[in-house]
Amino acid sequence: MPARVIGLTLLGLGGVALAVALLAPAVAATPVPEIPADEESETVVSGTDVTFLDPLTLEQRTGEDVSISVRVRGGSPFGGDAAGDGAAGDGAAGDDTAVRVHDTTTSAADGMLISTTTTTVCLDRRTAEAVDCAAEAVDGRRTDVRGLVLTFPPATPERDRMMWDGTARASFPVRFVGTERFRGLEVQRYEHVVPEQVVRSAPVPGRLVGSPEETAPADVVYSATRALLVEPVSGVVVARYEVLLTTLRSPDGTPGAVLLGGAFGSSEESVTGALARAEDVLDRRVESGSAVPWTAGSAGVVLLGLGGSLLARARTRALPVGREADGAVPQPVPVG
Numbered sequence: 001m002p003a004r005v006i007g008l009t010l011l012g013l014g015g016v017a018l019a020v021a022l023l024a025p026a027v028a029a030t031p032v033p034e035i036p037a038d039e040e041s042e043t044v045v046s047g048t049d050v051t052f053l054d055p056l057t058l059e060q061r062t063g064e065d066v067s068i069s070v071r072v073r074g075g076s077p078f079g080g081d082a083a084g085d086g087a088a089g090d091g092a093a094g095d096d097t098a099v100r101v102h103d104t105t106t107s108a109a110d111g112m113l114i115s116t117t118t119t120t121v122c123l124d125r126r127t128a129e130a131v132d133c134a135a136e137a138v139d140g141r142r143t144d145v146r147g148l149v150l151t152f153p154p155a156t157p158e159r160d161r162m163m164w165d166g167t168a169r170a171s172f173p174v175r176f177v178g179t180e181r182f183r184g185l186e187v188q189r190y191e192h193v194v195p196e197q198v199v200r201s202a203p204v205p206g207r208l209v210g211s212p213e214e215t216a217p218a219d220v221v222y223s224a225t226r227a228l229l230v231e232p233v234s235g236v237v238v239a240r241y242e243v244l245l246t247t248l249r250s251p252d253g254t255p256g257a258v259l260l261g262g263a264f265g266s267s268e269e270s271v272t273g274a275l276a277r278a279e280d281v282l283d284r285r286v287e288s289g290s291a292v293p294w295t296a297g298s299a300g301v302v303l304l305g306l307g308g309s310l311l312a313r314a315r316t317r318a319l320p321v322g323r324e325a326d327g328a329v330p331q332p333v334p335v336g
Contacts, residue, residue, distance in 0.1 A: 034125035035154060035235065037098050038074035041277065043150075043270045045240060050262030052114055058205060060257055065109035068264060070150065073101040098123045099135055102150065104166060106260065114260065119166055121145045128153035128235060130164065138169060147171030152235035154281070158188060165194050167222050167246065174228070183275055187229040187238060196223040199246075209248050209256035218248045218256060231274075234281035238274040239266040 050066040053059075100121050106114040118140075122133035130136065130145040137143055147162035163174035174192040181187070198219045206213040226242040243263045248256030266274075 034096075035098060035123065035128050035151065036074065037095075037125065039072055039098075039100070040074055041273065042069060042071045043237075043240075043274065044069045044267040045242065045264040045270070046267050047262040047264040050260070050264075051258045052108070052260045052262075053208075053257050054112065055114060056112075058208065058257075061108070066114065066260075066262065066264075067107060067109075067267070069105045069107075071103045071105075072150065073103070074098065096125050097131060097133065098125050099133075100149065102166075117166060119143075119145070119149070121149050121164075123149065126153065129162075138166070143169060148174065151237060152230045152232075154233065154235045156188060156230055156232040156235050158232075161190075163192050165192075165224060167224070167244075168194050168197065168199055174226075177227075180229075182229050182238060183271070185231055185238070185275070185278065188232050190228040190230060192224070192226040192228060194222070194224040196221060198222075198249075204248060204256075209250040210254050211250065217251055219251065220246060220259070221249050222246045231278035231282075233285065234278040236274050236278040236281070238278055239271050241265045 044067050046065065046067040048065050050064050051060065051062045052064065052066060054061050100123055102119045102121070104115075104117045104119070106116070108114060117138065120135050120137045121130045122135055123129065124131050128148055128151055130147060130149055132144075136145050138145075145164055147164045149164045152161075158176050158179075160173055160175045162171040164171045172192065172194050174190045177189040177191055179186055179188055199222045200220045202218060202220065203215045204218045206216040209216050209218045222245070224242060224244050226240060228237050229239040230236070231238050241264070245261040246259040247261070248259065250256060
C-alpha cells in the first residue's frame with residue numbers, strides 16, 4: 001500500500017536523522033584545521049621599571065615605563081601585505097599558507113622611540129609554523145624564519161615546540177608546562193627561554209663599554225625568558241610575560257651599557273582583545289556544533305511521528321469490515 005510504504009520510508013529517514021543528531025557532537029569536536037588566511041591585531045607588553053639606552057643622547061635611562069607593541073597584518077597567500085605596499089614580495093605561497101607582517105615598536109612612555117623592526121613570515125595554516133617562501137624577511141633582508149611566530153595552531157596539543165625570537169633571529173624550544181585557569185578560560189602555559197648569546201657585533205662609542213677610545217668594538221649580548229598563556233582551541237596567546245636583557249660587552253668581557261632590560265607583561269587592553277578573539281573561535285565552534293544536532297534531531301522526531309501516523313492509518317484502513325483493530329469480532333449487545 002502506498003501509505004504503508006511512505007510510512008516505512010519516513011520511519012527510516014527519521015531514524016537516520018536521529019543517528020546524525022547523536023553522532024554530530026563527535027564530528028563537531030574535530031579540531032579547527034587552519035589558522036585564518038587573513039588577520040589584523042595588535043598586542044602590547046609593558047614594563048614599569050625598565051632600563052634602556054637613549055638612542056639620541058646615548059645616556060642610560062632607568063626606572064622608565066616602556067612598551068613593546070606588535071602589530072600583525074595579514075597578507076595574501078600569493079604575496080603582498082594587507083597594506084598593499086608589496087612588503088610580502090612575490091612569495092610563492094599557496095592556499096595552505098598565510099602571510100603575516102609583524103611591525104614591532106619599542107617606545108618609552110614619553111614617546112621616545114627605542115627601536116623598530118618589521119618581520120614578514122609565511123605560515124603553514126595547519127601547523128602555524130613558518131615555512132620557506134620568497135616573502136620571508138626581517139627589515140627587508142631575506143631571513144630563514146623557523147618555528148612558531150607569535151601564535152599557536154588551533155587545537156594546540158600539549159607538547160613542546162620551537163618558537164622564533166626576533167632579536168636573536170633564531171628559534172628556540174618553547175616548552176609545555178601545564179594547564180591553568182585564566183579569566184574563566186582553561187589555558188596552556190608554555191615557557192620560552194633564549195639563553196644568553198651574542199647576536200651581533202658592532203663599533204660603538206668607547207664610553208658605552210668602558211673604553212677611553214672614541215670608538216671601540218662591542219658585542220650585543222641578549223637573553224630572554226617568557227611565559228605564554230595559550231587558549232588551546234583557537235591557538236591564541238591570551239597573555240605573555242617576559243624578562244628581556246640586551247647589553248653591550250667589550251671583547252675582553254667588560255660589561256657595557258644596557259640597551260634594554262626589564263620585566264614586561266601583557267597590557268589589559270591586549271588581554272581583553274586576545275580573549276575576545278579566542279572566545280569568538282569558541283563561540284563559532286559551539287554554534288556550528290549545536291546547529292546540526294538540533295536540526296537533525298527535530299527533523300528525526302517529525303519524520304518518525306509522520307511515519308508512525310501513516311502506518312497506523314494504513315493498518316486501520318486494511319481491517320475487514322466488522323473486525324476491531326485488535327482482531328476481535330464485535331458481539332451483539334443483549335437487549336432486555
